[in-house]
Amino acid sequence: MTLLRTLDTGxxxxxxxxxxxxxTTLGILFGVAAxxxxxxxxxxxxxxxxxxxxxxxTNLLTITPGSTVSAGVxxxxxxxxxxxxxxxxxxxxxxxxxxxxxxxxxxxxxxTLISPASNWSTTVQGSTPDWLVTNARSVQTGEFFxxxxxxxxxxxxxxxxxxxxxxxxxxxxxxxxxxxxxTVIGVLTSxxxxxxxxxxxxxxxxxxxxxxxxxGGSPESVQRILLSATSSDTIGSAYQEADDLLLATHHxxxxxQADFSIASQQTLQSTLSSVTSTLTILLASVAAISLxxxxxxxxxxxxxxxxxxxxxxxxxxxLGATPGDLLRQFLVEASTLSVIGxxxxxxxxxxxxxxxxxxxxxxxDIAAAPIFIAVGVAAGVGLIFGVYPAVRAxxxxxxxxxxxx
Amino acid sequence: xxxxxxxxxxxxxxxxxxxxxxxxxxxxxxxxxxGDFVAVMGPSGSGKSTLMHILGCLDVPTTGAYHxxxxxxxxxxEHQLAGIRNRRIGFVFQQFHLLGSMPAWRNVELPLLYRxxxxxxxxxxxxxxxxxxxxxxxxxxxxxxxGQQQRVAIARALVTDPSLILADEPTGNxxxxxxxxxxxxxxxxNDEGHTVVLITHDANVASVARRVVTMSDGRLREAVxx
Numbered sequence: 001m002t003l004l005r006t007l008d009t010g011x012x013x014x015x016x017x018x019x020x021x022x023x024t025t026l027g028i029l030f031g032v033a034a035x036x037x038x039x040x041x042x043x044x045x046x047x048x049x050x051x052x053x054x055x056x057x058t059n060l061l062t063i064t065p066g067s068t069v070s071a072g073v074x075x076x077x078x079x080x081x082x083x084x085x086x087x088x089x090x091x092x093x094x095x096x097x098x099x100x101x102x103x104x105x106x107x108x109x110x111x112t113l114i115s116p117a118s119n120w121s122t123t124v125q126g127s128t129p130d131w132l133v134t135n136a137r138s139v140q141t142g143e144f145f146x147x148x149x150x151x152x153x154x155x156x157x158x159x160x161x162x163x164x165x166x167x168x169x170x171x172x173x174x175x176x177x178x179x180x181x182x183t184v185i186g187v188l189t190s191x192x193x194x195x196x197x198x199x200x201x202x203x204x205x206x207x208x209x210x211x212x213x214x215x216g217g218s219p220e221s222v223q224r225i226l227l228s229a230t231s232s233d234t235i236g237s238a239y240q241e242a243d244d245l246l247l248a249t250h251h252x253x254x255x256x257q258a259d260f261s262i263a264s265q266q267t268l269q270s271t272l273s274s275v276t277s278t279l280t281i282l283l284a285s286v287a288a289i290s291l292x293x294x295x296x297x298x299x300x301x302x303x304x305x306x307x308x309x310x311x312x313x314x315x316x317x318x319l320g321a322t323p324g325d326l327l328r329q330f331l332v333e334a335s336t337l338s339v340i341g342x343x344x345x346x347x348x349x350x351x352x353x354x355x356x357x358x359x360x361x362x363x364x365d366i367a368a369a370p371i372f373i374a375v376g377v378a379a380g381v382g383l384i385f386g387v388y389p390a391v392r393a394x395x396x397x398x399x400x401x402x403x404x405x
Numbered sequence: 406x407x408x409x410x411x412x413x414x415x416x417x418x419x420x421x422x423x424x425x426x427x428x429x430x431x432x433x434x435x436x437x438x439x440g441d442f443v444a445v446m447g448p449s450g451s452g453k454s455t456l457m458h459i460l461g462c463l464d465v466p467t468t469g470a471y472h473x474x475x476x477x478x479x480x481x482x483e484h485q486l487a488g489i490r491n492r493r494i495g496f497v498f499q500q501f502h503l504l505g506s507m508p509a510w511r512n513v514e515l516p517l518l519y520r521x522x523x524x525x526x527x528x529x530x531x532x533x534x535x536x537x538x539x540x541x542x543x544x545x546x547x548x549x550x551x552g553q554q555q556r557v558a559i560a561r562a563l564v565t566d567p568s569l570i571l572a573d574e575p576t577g578n579x580x581x582x583x584x585x586x587x588x589x590x591x592x593x594x595n596d597e598g599h600t601v602v603l604i605t606h607d608a609n610v611a612s613v614a615r616r617v618v619t620m621s622d623g624r625l626r627e628a629v630x631x
Binding site: 012311314321322397399402 | 458491519
């Protein structure tokens, strides 16, 4: 029997049990669609994590005190392990660190901000004008404080949009922080969604003012130092320069005992990517299991079909069908179900991929590879799970099969 | 061309083992020449169905030799047996065994699917015309009377131009008018030169054959031709 005739016979066999064929196809359809969608969602979230981390500034390095130090809560009390303003100014020196573009020491405290209209509790950071550069931020209205303002210890504040909105504050209004009035001189452009933190709910004041009025520690000590490299290509050398400089000024001979640590956004990015890829694998495994269940459905239906069509099998054998003919016929039926289910599943997956972002805001990036893999696996599943029923059909003794009614 | 289409030499068929042994055929010898019309008669349980299965190459003897058109059947693989059934034998069953999802001509076409034949549809239509159903080719089995269904089955048996037509109780499920019609068709085919073996329990049915053999308890006995 030629392949074409086998196909024709197989498809006719399926069409004579339309409802059953459709239901079996659905099992494969959902499996394939699920694989395509979950892999698409996983890829989209990985891409969005990468994009969000990039939005934080890929050139950014964050220096924090070592884990043995309690993050400057007591201002360090002159301890050499605490980061200091002189560390920051050392790093800002182009001779020491040519690949460092900007340096922003930061102190911060949780404070309640009080405006005439309302009050709002948020993180108040004290820093320098380079804060904008290192954080890759910009001012939407008004302005950021200057080096002059820093020296004068101006009582001025720049607010995130969320904070400004919650306080009902605009440029020029006055906000009390720890019972001292500050003039709002600027509102930051929205940072967009960021990983883990809301970049729009914060207040920034000159670091000198913060050390005097808010954190109250030694004027030398800072909680962290933000650095930005001159470009994303020089981040490695900027890291090295900062590391060397701090090891030297902190008199640390063994780098393993450094009293500070330097983190780049790439570290964060790789951590987040591994989290998202783990999640993607998890989701895809669940989807793959549903594909497998679909395959078992195919086997189930084919077994029912073989049992129900015993007398047809007997007749075909009497009319001269060889065991090979029947084996091929039932394999064709099983794989046709799977392939059609798989192709419809691609359609359903693409449709769902188009609809999910519109209704849920979850991104779906559909790539070609998962589509081909899912359809290939669906066809393979149909073939593999079709083998047993087909072998049973092929092995039926014709007289037994004819007797069945 | 071999003159002797069927030769059974002391063929036995035993089912089961030990105390449960059933000897369905007991040293049966039979010779059928080309162009003959033989009726195998006997009550149910006499072994005539087993005989039909062996004659039709659906089953093989336990002992004894079966030559079909000069070839020894026991030596054949399942694949070769399927080939013999397809090319040399046309079956007509009591229950018709038509596939309900297909129109008449597709049912008739079935044996042609298992061999290399061109013009399957026209061959199937010719066979249907031969049994007087040229106007029923697109009807499904459930749209046809019992007699018409059996005629479709005969057309299916004829379509490969077989050496032997093997009819197992072809009138068993039919009323007497349809039975006469079917027997008339079989007789006509024999007149055209087809070899027919008819299995029945009914002496009236057997009487259309040129030669009648009777079976009882697995043994075969030649009877006087009607």
